[in-house]
Amino acid sequence: MKVVLRNPRREVEVAGNRRVKDVLRELDILPETVLVIRGDDLVTADQMLRDDDVIELRPVMSGGVR
Amino acid sequence: MKCRKCGGAAALELRRHNAAFCAPDFLEFFRNQVREAIRRHKMFTRDERVLVAVSGGKDSLALWDVLLDEGYDATGLYLDLGIFDYSVESKAKCEAFAARRGAPLIITRVADEVGGPVPVIKQVTRRPPCSGCGLSKRYLMNRAALEHGMAVVATGHNLDDEAATLFGSVMHWQTDALPRQSPALASTHPKLVRRVKPLYRLSEREAAAYAFLRRIDYIVEECPFAKGATSIAHKEILNRMEEASPGAKHNFLFGFLEKARPAFERAEAVQLNECARCGQVTTGTVCAFCKLADQVKRAAADVPPAPEQ
Numbered sequence: 001m002k003v004v005l006r007n008p009r010r011e012v013e014v015a016g017n018r019r020v021k022d023v024l025r026e027l028d029i030l031p032e033t034v035l036v037i038r039g040d041d042l043v044t045a046d047q048m049l050r051d052d053d054v055i056e057l058r059p060v061m062s063g064g065v066r
Numbered sequence: 067m068k069c070r071k072c073g074g075a076a077a078l079e080l081r082r083h084n085a086a087f088c089a090p091d092f093l094e095f096f097r098n099q100v101r102e103a104i105r106r107h108k109m110f111t112r113d114e115r116v117l118v119a120v121s122g123g124k125d126s127l128a129l130w131d132v133l134l135d136e137g138y139d140a141t142g143l144y145l146d147l148g149i150f151d152y153s154v155e156s157k158a159k160c161e162a163f164a165a166r167r168g169a170p171l172i173i174t175r176v177a178d179e180v181g182g183p184v185p186v187i188k189q190v191t192r193r194p195p196c197s198g199c200g201l202s203k204r205y206l207m208n209r210a211a212l213e214h215g216m217a218v219v220a221t222g223h224n225l226d227d228e229a230a231t232l233f234g235s236v237m238h239w240q241t242d243a244l245p246r247q248s249p250a251l252a253s254t255h256p257k258l259v260r261r262v263k264p265l266y267r268l269s270e271r272e273a274a275a276y277a278f279l280r281r282i283d284y285i286v287e288e289c290p291f292a293k294g295a296t297s298i299a300h301k302e303i304l305n306r307m308e309e310a311s312p313g314a315k316h317n318f319l320f321g322f323l324e325k326a327r328p329a330f331e332r333a334e335a336v337q338l339n340e341c342a343r344c345g346q347v348t349t350g351t352v353c354a355f356c357k358l359a360d361q362v363k364r365a366a367a368d369v370p371p372a373p374e375q
Contacts (some may be wrong), residue, residue: 005285006286007286007287013140015337030306030308030309031081032081032269032303032308032309033271033305034148034271035274035275035278037272037278041077042077042078042278043077043088043273044067044076044078044079044086045067045079046067046079047067048297056289057112057284058246058274059286060124060270060271060273060274060279061270061288061298061301062124062125062270062288062289063102063318
């Protein structure tokens with residue numbers, strides 16, 4: 001399964017057929033810090049991902065000192 | 067996971083609300099939170115023109131989107147910071163959004179006003195870039211609102227921004243900063259417009275989800291100068307706490323606003339003057355913006371600074 005990461009943009013390959021939250025845990029990413037995007041949809045942490053899925057983990061953090 | 071409202075498949079889980087929503091019900095939840103913020107803090111009325119400070123990021127474009135949908139007279143203000151490709155791209159996102167929505171957009175170049183873009187300001191002042199950038203933004207937002215006859219500036223600050231700022235202020239016990247942290251700052255001088263943050267009840271992730279689900283094309287890349295910024299480190303710490311205890315950020319910020327903030331409000335008002343140079347509001351004689359612009363323009367002209375008196 002292909003995972004697209006941003007800032008900088010890169011791709012990693014991880015095992016599929018498991019839940020979103022397991023993939024996030026393997027990549028050491030807190031669920032609160034990303035949107036999980038598959039195609040035109042958002043997917044929740046309990047959803048199963050297939051081996052042929054492509055998902056984007058889009059960081060939601062922004063800003064500097066204000 | 068099922069949508070709390072309709073029982074359909076959920077698109078987003080909100081652990082701090084112990085809820086999940088499908089896309090349409092999430093968008094309605096988001097709009098309701100903005101409505102509640104505006105109502106609770108009397109941010110603006112439908113008769114007032116609102117200046118929305120837009121950066122091309124998810125928060126400010128999401129805010130502008132909601133306000134336009136709600137029928138507010140909302141004009142965008144984009145401040146071109148001159149930060150390499152980041153500014154070129156973020157400006158294009160704002161222009162595309164304004165064109166798509168048929169909404170007015172004002173563009174001001176920081177370099178024209180200060181004498182140099184943010185990278186030059188950073189070099190000249192030898193201070194963190196966010197410092198001169200934030201100062202310039204606050205000044206130019208207020209001035210643009212006054213020039214265009216608008217009583218209020220709305221920014222896209224979200225719950226995470228506010229919690230991180232509060233965390234930073236508390237870590238250093240900046241008791242001057244604490245009373246100024248509010249979802250709505252009233253005008254305390256005829257030349258200071260009201261400043262409001264209608265997204266303060268919504269997390270960064272919720273703002274990103276709104277922008278994504280509304281198909282708003284926003285800049286995902288961070289400002290290159292934000293890397294290593296203290297506020298980002300604070301956000302990371304708060305996100306670890308949120309992971310362990312959902313609702314931690316919300317409780318931290320809302321508890322402060324409801325219980326602690328009043329205790330830090332000073333009885334005596336700060337003396338406000340008009341800057342001897344530009345006429346904008348300052349606590350001194352010459353405002354910080356004019357001093358910064360002096361410093362940058364002097365450096366650009368390569369004239370050595372005058373000796374200290």
